[in-house]
Amino acid sequence: MNLHQLLCLLVLALFLNSCSNNSTETKQPNVVIIFLDDSGYSDFSPFGQTRIETPNVTKLAEEGIMFRNFYVPQAVCSASRSALISGCYPGRTKVFGAHGPNGRGLETTFPTIGEVFKNAGYKTALFGKWHCGDQPETRPQSRGFDETCGLMYSNDMWSHHPESPEYWGQWPLQFWEN
Numbered sequence: 001m002n003l004h005q006l007l008c009l010l011v012l013a014l015f016l017n018s019c020s021n022n023s024t025e026t027k028q029p030n031v032v033i034i035f036l037d038d039s040g041y042s043d044f045s046p047f048g049q050t051r052i053e054t055p056n057v058t059k060l061a062e063e064g065i066m067f068r069n070f071y072v073p074q075a076v077c078s079a080s081r082s083a084l085i086s087g088c089y090p091g092r093t094k095v096f097g098a099h100g101p102n103g104r105g106l107e108t109t110f111p112t113i114g115e116v117f118k119n120a121g122y123k124t125a126l127f128g129k130w131h132c133g134d135q136p137e138t139r140p141q142s143r144g145f146d147e148t149c150g151l152m153y154s155n156d157m158w159s160h161h162p163e164s165p166e167y168w169g170q171w172p173l174q175f176w177e178n
Contacts, residue, residue: 028122032064033113035084037077037129041070077131077154078105085132085143086110098131101153101171105133106143114144123147129154130176141178149177 042048046061047068072080073089074096082088082095088110090096095106106112112132114124125147126140133139134152141148152174156162159169 028120031117031122032060033084034060035081077129078103081130082106082110082132085112085114087113095132098154099134100157100168101134103134103153105131105135105138108137108143112143114140116144118144118146126150139176147178150175152176 044057077098126145128150158173161168
């Protein structure tokens with residue numbers, strides 16, 4: 001099942017849940033997506049890690065749903081995040097690789113998961129690295145997220161970059177909150 005199919009199923013499930021014929025009000029499920037850079041599937045105890053315990057991740061896995069297959073269209077920040085939040089491949093969105101500070105990122109013509117969930121009555125939040133656009137109209141709060149906290153682009157795009165500190169040092173690393 002590819003990412004687009006998974007997002008479509010999620011939206012369909014939310015739609016069907018809201019169309020229930022129950023006379024009692026049904027509560028929408030909480031949806032939490034954890035998307036990490038620089039970690040592998042088996043880095044956490046519920047997925048095979050045995051040397052280092054990760055009890056909080058284990059608790060999340062036990063109380064929720066675990067997906068054991070996940071694929072990204074590119075193993076790079078902006079492209080993989082844009083695909084996740086839009087359900088579209090990089091070939092369609094034209095988001096490839098990782099954009100730098102002030103980068104355009106995902107065009108506003110592609111709805112995000114934040115916008116879809118917000119339209120379905122959810123409160124939305126994004127914590128951590130966004131990396132899907134660093135211009136006012138492409139930042140998280142303009143793309144359906146009520147609350148945000150984190151970086152607009154990669155944490156290594158700054159003056160302490162391991163290979164190009166002079167280039168990346170042109171921009172201060174900025175932490176954004178709302």
